[in-house]
Amino acid sequence: MCRRIYLVEDEKSLNVLLEKYLQIEGYEVTTFINGNSSMNRIDDMPDLWILDIMLPDIDGYELIKAIKKNNKNTPVIFMSARNEELDRVVGLELGSDDYLSKPFLPRELVIRTNKLLERIYGRENSEDLNTRLCLGEYNVIKLQRIAFFKDIELELTNKEFDLLVYFIENKNNLLSREQILRKVWGEDYFGSDRVVDDTIRRLRKKMCNLNIETVYACGYRLVHRL
Numbered sequence: 051m052c053r054r055i056y057l058v059e060d061e062k063s064l065n066v067l068l069e070k071y072l073q074i075e076g077y078e079v080t081t082f083i084n085g086n087s088s089m090n091r092i093d094d095m096p097d098l099w100i101l102d103i104m105l106p107d108i109d110g111y112e113l114i115k116a117i118k119k120n121n122k123n124t125p126v127i128f129m130s131a132r133n134e135e136l137d138r139v140v141g142l143e144l145g146s147d148d149y150l151s152k153p154f155l156p157r158e159l160v161i162r163t164n165k166l167l168e169r170i171y172g173r174e175n176s177e178d179l180n181t182r183l184c185l186g187e188y189n190v191i192k193l194q195r196i197a198f199f200k201d202i203e204l205e206l207t208n209k210e211f212d213l214l215v216y217f218i219e220n221k222n223n224l225l226s227r228e229q230i231l232r233k234v235w236g237e238d239y240f241g242s243d244r245v246v247d248d249t250i251r252r253l254r255k256k257m258c259n260l261n262i263e264t265v266y267a268c269g270y271r272l273v274h275r276l
Contacts, residue, residue: 052184053167054096058082058113059129060105068100071156072163078184085113092120094201098167100159103130114146125170127162129154183218185274186259190215199257209234210253213246217262217272226269246270 055077059065065081072079080096082088085108099117103110114126131152147170148162183190189198195211197204206214212234217225227243235245250270254262261273 052076052078052182052189053098053171054078054080054094054182054189055098055100055163056080056082056088056091056094056096057100058085058088058105058110059100059102060084061102068156068159071160075160075164077163078189085109088113089116091201092116095121095124097125097171098163099124099126100163101126101128103128125166127159127166129159183215185218185221188218188257188260190218199259204256206256207252209249210256213249213253214257214260217260217270221272221274224265224269224271229269 055072057065057068057072057079059068059081060083062083065083069079069081080091082091085105089108089112099113101110101113105113110128110130114128117124117126125147127148127150128146129150129152148166150159150162183192187200190196190211192215195208197206197211197214213230216230216233227246230246231239231243234249235241250262254260263271263273265271
């Protein structure tokens with residue numbers, strides 16, 4: 051599962067460094083350098099917010115109030131270079147789940163992030179059903195049957211959604227029309243296999259950054275290279 055993290059840090063070099071460390075760990079990271087821009091994204095409800103307390107406009111205290119008002123269960127990690135004890139106490143009172151005093155090693159943030167998300171959401175395993183799938187800037191939430199490009203929700207039919215999930219779960223593998231029909235339309239489907247072509251055509255139109263190759267006389271392949 052690809053967990054979404056929103057990182058708010060106005061020091062650009064630290065912002066970039068922390069983003070890279072979290073991405074290497076496998077997280078999808080969106081960064082902000084001020085409070086106003088992040089305040090406008092509260093409704094996105096990422097899996098975790100990492101907030102610097104000292105920001106050039108809206109401070110971290112106001113942000114966490116808004117985050118918890120929107121969803122009190124959203125976890126938050128505070129970062130601060132100010133009075134450690136005071137910030138820690140105020141942060142806890144406002145609902146923060148962890149606190150880091152600057153300066154700190156980026157790896158420490160990664161470790162704390164892993165432990166917090168494991169505690170909140172549980173350990174990832176093969177039975178987790180991969181409720182969130184990520185492919186480049188596309189994100190798919192299987193249980194809610196929602197797909198996004200960046201932060202824009204896509205309007206997909208049920209079969210388009212099922213086909214998209216099947217492609218992502220088998221990216222870079224060649225899939226025949228017969229395999230796709232059995233998986234997406236079911237063993238008892240009666241009708242033309244051209245329904246696969248039509249659905250893929252619509253999927254390509256709605257998701258133009260998705261690279262679905264046609265392999266002549268064989269089938270289709272969703273190509274994704276890191």
